[in-house]
Amino acid sequence: MLKVLFSQRMLAFHALVLVIVPSFVWLGFWQLDRWEQRSASVRLQQGNLAAAPVPVAELTGVGENVRPADRWRTVEATGTWDTERELLLRNRDGSGGVGFHVLTPLVTEEGPAVLVNRGWVERGETALDQPEVPPAPEGTVEVAGRIHYSETEENTGLSNRDGLPEGQIMMVDVDMIAGGLPYPVYGGYVELTDQEPVPDPAPEPVALHELDSGMSLSYAVQWWVFTLVAVGGWVFLVRRELSDAREAAAGAEAAGDGGGHAERPEDGEPESTGRPGNTAGETV
Structure with a gap:
């Protein structure tokens, strides 16, 4: 079974999983950090706007x-x-x-x-x-x-x-x-x-750009879901490869048992001399 798990095709798949899983985990934490920074900016803006002049x-x-x-x-x-x-x-x-x-x-x-x-x-x-x-x-x-x-x-x-x-x-x-x-x-x-005093006319007041935390938290969850999908896909493929290998081995063993020995006559049954028309006990 180890030969199956370490075939050239499976080694390439293992390497791919080892690359993408840590990458997806890191991207999830990166988006979480962005969300925390933006959330802190939102809290700062709201608190400062509410503060007394x-x-x-x-x-x-x-x-x-x-x-x-x-x-x-x-x-x-x-x-x-x-x-x-x-x-x-x-x-x-x-x-x-x-x-x-x-x-x-x-x-x-x-x-x-x-x-x-x-x-x-x-x-x-x-x-x-x-x-x-x-x-x-x-x-x-x-x-x-x-x-x-x-x-x-x-x-x-x-x-x-x-x-x-x-x-x-x-x-x-x-x-x-x-x-x-x-x-x-x-x-x-x-x-x-x-x-x-209030002038009239006057320039249009500058609109307040209200901050929000954005979609970074959702993106973080998505990256971690992708991580679970990648790990689940790896487990599924490994189990399928092992199952296919067991079925192939069982089939080969059955074929070897059924076709590898000649059929022998039962006890008391005379063996054929191999010449047509002769019976057991006859002499030429």
């Missing part, structure tokens, strides 16, 4: 970045808009499709400015045209919004590039933007949710 200076400072653990917290600030140094973020989605986000510095009463995403506006006939941007209110305003850390190529997949129209950028790289401003700038930026 705090002054922006409590969660960031000049030259600092917002901690990932503080993302989506609601912050408040009071100051004046610096619309002369307003920037447009390209390729941002809104209700009307792809357009721009309006990024305006708010110079706070404490001195430093905070970059505020005031919302989405529709683009012009082409992406190179300057869109119509509703003006920010003049004078002192009170704002509230969700705080985010600075955007980089690593955390967005975007990259700033040369040749863009003046005042247009690809992402909120706070350090780069702060280098062109005449005042200190808080780290991170804020997505505006409320302001007083």
